[in-house]
Amino acid sequence: MGRLGELEPVPRRSTVEIISDELRSAILYGSLPPGGQLGEADLAARLGVSRGPLREAMQRLVQEGLLRSEPHRGLFVIELDEDDVRDIYYARLAVERAACQQIMQRNRGEALVTLNEALQGLVAAARRRDRVAMSDADQAFHQALVQASGSVRLERMAQTLLVETRMCLNALQETYPEPGDLVEEHRKLVEAIADGDEERLLRLIEEHMTDTIERLRPAERSAADPAPAAQ
Incomplete structure (x- = not known):
C-alpha cells in the first residue's frame, strides 16, 4: 500500500x-x-x-x-573458502552500514516496528535453542534492516550476500553465538535506532560483522587441518 x-x-x-x-x-x-x-x-x-x-x-x-x-x-x-567468508562479511558491512545511515535519515518509527517484529522472531527461536530457526530469524532481521532503508539496490545486493552468509553458517554451525548473545547483539542495534544514535548504530553494525569474521576464521582453519591420527 x-x-x-x-x-x-x-x-x-x-x-x-x-x-x-x-x-x-x-x-x-x-x-x-x-x-x-x-x-x-x-x-x-x-x-x-x-x-x-x-x-x-x-x-x-x-x-x-x-x-x-x-x-x-x-x-x-559455488564453494566458499576463508577469503570468501571475510569478503562476504565486509561486503555486508558496506551494504548494511549504508542501510543504517538511510534509516536514520528516514522515518525511524516505521523501521522500528519492522525490526522489533523481526527481533521477537529471533527471541522465540533463541528460547527453543533451534539453530536452524535462529539462522532463519537472524537472516530475516538483516533483511528487514536493509528493506527499512528504502533502497531497492541495497536490498538487491543484500539478497545474494545473505544467501552466501547462510552457506557459511550451514558449514560452520559450531561457531554460531550462544542464543542469548545473538539476541543481545540485535537488540542493541534496535535500541540505537530507537535512541537516534547513528554513531553507536554504525559502530555496532561494524562490530557485529567483524566479530563474526573472527568467530568463523579459527573454525575454518581447524576444519581445513587433517584429522589427528587415532591414539
Whole structure:
C-alpha cells in the first residue's frame, strides 16, 4: 500500500522469478550443496517447469555469483573458502552500514516496528535453542534492516550476500553465538535506532560483522587441518 488505506496493484511475479527463488532457497538450506552440479533435466522435473525459464533462472544465479559455469561441464553451486567468508562479511558491512545511515535519515518509527517484529522472531527461536530457526530469524532481521532503508539496490545486493552468509553458517554451525548473545547483539542495534544514535548504530553494525569474521576464521582453519591420527 501507498497512503493508508489506498489500494495498489498487486505485483505479479514471473515464472523465472519464482524458479530463481526456489533455487536460492535450495542453496540457502543446502539442498543444493556447495560444489554440487545442477542437472537441468532433473531440476526441471523436480520443479515441474520447462527448461527455458529454468535456464534463465540459473543464469540469474550465475550473475548473482551463487552458481558458477564451467565450460563443457555445466553449472555448479559455488564453494566458499576463508577469503570468501571475510569478503562476504565486509561486503555486508558496506551494504548494511549504508542501510543504517538511510534509516536514520528516514522515518525511524516505521523501521522500528519492522525490526522489533523481526527481533521477537529471533527471541522465540533463541528460547527453543533451534539453530536452524535462529539462522532463519537472524537472516530475516538483516533483511528487514536493509528493506527499512528504502533502497531497492541495497536490498538487491543484500539478497545474494545473505544467501552466501547462510552457506557459511550451514558449514560452520559450531561457531554460531550462544542464543542469548545473538539476541543481545540485535537488540542493541534496535535500541540505537530507537535512541537516534547513528554513531553507536554504525559502530555496532561494524562490530557485529567483524566479530563474526573472527568467530568463523579459527573454525575454518581447524576444519581445513587433517584429522589427528587415532591414539
